[in-house]
Amino acid sequence: MRSQPVRPLHAVVVMAVLLAGLWVLEGLDQLSGNALDSYGIHAREVDGLPEIFTAPLLHAGWEHLAGNSVPFFAFGLLVLLGGVARWAVSTLVSVVSSGLTAWLLTPAGTIVLGASGLIFGWLTYLLVRGLWSRRPGQVVLALVILFLYGGLLWGVLPGAAGISWQAHLGGAVGGVVAAWLLHRDDATRRRAEQLPAFYR
Structure with missing residues (x-):
């Protein structure tokens, strides 16, 4: 999938605005007595499925948000930076995969909140996209991210109480799926573009 790269400054502004939005939402949640938490994922409740799209925007307190x-x-x-279209697809796939996994595997009666499932999706997307694109820069970046943040991957396993490993696992799977969807044809396309016109 082709996607026009985004200028670094524009990307910084967009992500800064989105992050500021998360902080504003948490402030509103605190002012409302945590009323917004009801828009988290209600595990195994069919009428709570739409909340898979709102849960990543909410957090269980300032400490939770700060950590994310x-x-x-x-x-x-x-x-x-790789393009708006790829960002949108990887985000959507990660959110849906994370949300559905959390909804299905989390004990009933639990509300799941937070952007960590999406974060795990972006993390695995960045780690594995180079397997299909074969772009040296993406491979090097993946190695750097693995060195700096590889420890986060343990979060897909059951661990401390109150941390949704289910959302992490689902997001991680979603990131891999998104990388495959978006980059599976990259290497073939690049080889074709390098061939003389006669051989295309």
């Missing part, structure tokens, strides 16, 4: 802010901005920025 840096990776949200950094990974989102790196994905966005």
